[in-house]
Amino acid sequence: MNNLVSFAFSGYFVGLIQSSGFWLKLTGSYVVYQISYSLLFDPLSHIPGPWWSRFTAIPYHFKLTDGTIDYYSAAIHKKYGSVVRVGPMKVSVARQKDVKLVFSSYKYAKSKLYQNQNLIKINMVTTADEHFNKIRRKQIGPAFTQTGLDSVEDLVLEVGIKALKDKLDKGIAANGGVFTFNYSLMFQSIAADVIGELAFGKNFGCMQNDNKTIIKYAKNFITLSILYSIFPQLMKIPLLFKRLRKDFNSLMDLTLVSIQQRRKEIKDNSYNPSRIDILQIFLDATNPDGTKISQDELSSELSLMLLAGIDTTSITLTWVLHFYTLYPEVYQKVLDEINTHFPDRSKLIKYKEAQKKLEYFMATVHESMRLKPAFCGVLPRYSSEAGIQLSEYYIPPNIEMFLVMEGANHDESLWYSPKKFIPERFLGHKNNHLSKEILTFSSGVRICPGRNLAWMEILTVLPNFVRDYDIKLLSDSIYKPEILDPSRENEPQLFKDFSFGTRGVYNCEKVCNINVSHLNPSSPDPNF
Numbered sequence: 001m002n003n004l005v006s007f008a009f010s011g012y013f014v015g016l017i018q019s020s021g022f023w024l025k026l027t028g029s030y031v032v033y034q035i036s037y038s039l040l041f042d043p044l045s046h047i048p049g050p051w052w053s054r055f056t057a058i059p060y061h062f063k064l065t066d067g068t069i070d071y072y073s074a075a076i077h078k079k080y081g082s083v084v085r086v087g088p089m090k091v092s093v094a095r096q097k098d099v100k101l102v103f104s105s106y107k108y109a110k111s112k113l114y115q116n117q118n119l120i121k122i123n124m125v126t127t128a129d130e131h132f133n134k135i136r137r138k139q140i141g142p143a144f145t146q147t148g149l150d151s152v153e154d155l156v157l158e159v160g161i162k163a164l165k166d167k168l169d170k171g172i173a174a175n176g177g178v179f180t181f182n183y184s185l186m187f188q189s190i191a192a193d194v195i196g197e198l199a200f201g202k203n204f205g206c207m208q209n210d211n212k213t214i215i216k217y218a219k220n221f222i223t224l225s226i227l228y229s230i231f232p233q234l235m236k237i238p239l240l241f242k243r244l245r246k247d248f249n250s251l252m253d254l255t256l257v258s259i260q261q262r263r264k265e266i267k268d269n270s271y272n273p274s275r276i277d278i279l280q281i282f283l284d285a286t287n288p289d290g291t292k293i294s295q296d297e298l299s300s301e302l303s304l305m306l307l308a309g310i311d312t313t314s315i316t317l318t319w320v321l322h323f324y325t326l327y328p329e330v331y332q333k334v335l336d337e338i339n340t341h342f343p344d345r346s347k348l349i350k351y352k353e354a355q356k357k358l359e360y361f362m363a364t365v366h367e368s369m370r371l372k373p374a375f376c377g378v379l380p381r382y383s384s385e386a387g388i389q390l391s392e393y394y395i396p397p398n399i400e401m402f403l404v405m406e407g408a409n410h411d412e413s414l415w416y417s418p419k420k421f422i423p424e425r426f427l428g429h430k431n432n433h434l435s436k437e438i439l440t441f442s443s444g445v446r447i448c449p450g451r452n453l454a455w456m457e458i459l460t461v462l463p464n465f466v467r468d469y470d471i472k473l474l475s476d477s478i479y480k481p482e483i484l485d486p487s488r489e490n491e492p493q494l495f496k497d498f499s500f501g502t503r504g505v506y507n508c509e510k511v512c513n514i515n516v517s518h519l520n521p522s523s524p525d526p527n528f
């Protein structure tokens with residue numbers, strides 16, 4: 001039937017080419033074809049969605065690039081339900097148990113949007129190939145095990161909380177006891193310097209020297225990747241995005257320099273072999289056929305570590321602190337807990353102790369991650385050769401499914417008052433398993449392998465920071481505990497954010513500024 005329709009149309013087209021108004025007729029015919037096809041054959045006709053989604057995905061694709069996909073996804077799912085058609089052969093999926101089911105198996109492969117960009121060799125993140133992904137995950141595994149992380153904890157402390165404290169102490173001293181700083185940008189510098197040390201073998205100096213070059217490279221690489229994956233035709237126009245491409249090339253050069261430098265250090269015996277870092281793990285890794293990872297593949301893996309590890313971690317830290325500034329009673333409880341378990345300020349709080357002792361603090365981070373997942377927007381997967389049952393809908397084979405991270409984390413069937421910030425929901429024996437239902441690190445077979453490193457940064461930076469400094473919102477801050485948001489059951493208004501791979505904060509340069517001063521050890525003052 002399908003062939004018959006195509007044949008009839010191709011005969012019609014030959015006649016058209018010879019006639020006047022050819023292009024007009026061609027467009028008209030295409031529209032007629034699409035309408036007839038979608039009425040007769042649309043495999044998603046049983047899935048609700050906006051009218052245009054039967055004919056085109058263009059409006060949805062624009063939403064993927066204009067920063068509003070989270071808001072848009074929330075709106076269409078509220079209107080049409082947990083599965084929504086967003087284009088021919090495309091659906092959006094928001095129910096937590098459906099998203100988790102898709103994440104659970106390699107059968108539901110990453111869609112071609114991950115591979116479209118062709119900028120770099122396929123790597124652990126972009127591949128849809130189960131075998132290849134398993135090999136890479138096995139190779140990189142040791143960097144994120146307990147032993148691997150223990151071997152780099154001192155380094156993470158050095159470029160993380162110690163560097164932050166140094167910066168703040170100098171700022172406070174130079175500014176008469178109160179220092180205004182942008183915590184989001186500061187956290188970004190920490191996350192970048194950590195990845196610099198672990199994946200590039202060097203401190204990028206983002207914190208120490210205020211050198212943000214690498215952050216710019218990473219940002220421009222993400223922009224280029226997203227634009228090329230959604231609109232691959234743009235790759236054919238070399239004059240477009242010259243600046244972004246230049247930064248991308250500089251980043252690739254940097255990966256090569258780092259690899260050469262480490263090889264030199266090994267040769268000179270100046271490399272400390274007890275340090276199990278990402279760069280070394282990749283250099284030592286052997287493929288099943290006995291070969292080593294090629295130079296291009298190394299560059300690809302390392303550059304992706306930069307993208308995967310900077311904004312995700314710094315945005316998570318940013319949101320936790322934002323919530324503390326808006327919920328003083330929560331912040332007070334966090335302080336009390338930290339001061340009870342770690343009263344000696346001469347010693348830094350370390351990762352494992354914090355994880356063991358700071359139950360309430362952990363609950364605040366989980367709740368912040370649930371409400372505002374750093375890796376936001378949608379993750380695209382295919383429905384497999386056999387299709388998949390999602391809630392009440394059967395999704396036919398080879399449909400592109402966009403999994404809504406925020407939708408899953410705000411699913412009312414799992415979370416009561418999902419828009420509210422309630423860390424207590426994770427407390428107690430009966431509830432602490434709930435943290436496993438948060439999908440912020442994804443779940444299943446492609447779950448984030450770097451999550452323990454991210455936790456190490458979170459658990460060392462935040463408790464040490466809030467224990468040692470008094471933080472106050474600026475007097476002209478537009479986000480304060482008393483400014484309420486009716487759409488969040490009159491909870492405090494949150495930063496306006498946008499999604500572009502990760503979750504950005506609008507006007508971050510201004511709204512993420514706070515005042516810090518040294519805390520009087522005897523009287524912590526959490527009143528903002």
Ligand code: HEM
Binds near residue numbers: 124309447449
């Ligand atoms: C709070 C911080 C982080 C969050 C919220 C986060 C979140 C995620 C999410 C949602 C995915 C799945 C992406 C997808 O399926 O398309 C992912 C994958 C990944 N993450 Fe993270 N991530 C974080 C930190 C890190 C760090 C620090 C690293 C490493 C340095 C890292 C490395 C990776 C890698 C390599 C993958 C791809 C895994 C695969 O596809 O098999 N992440 N992460």
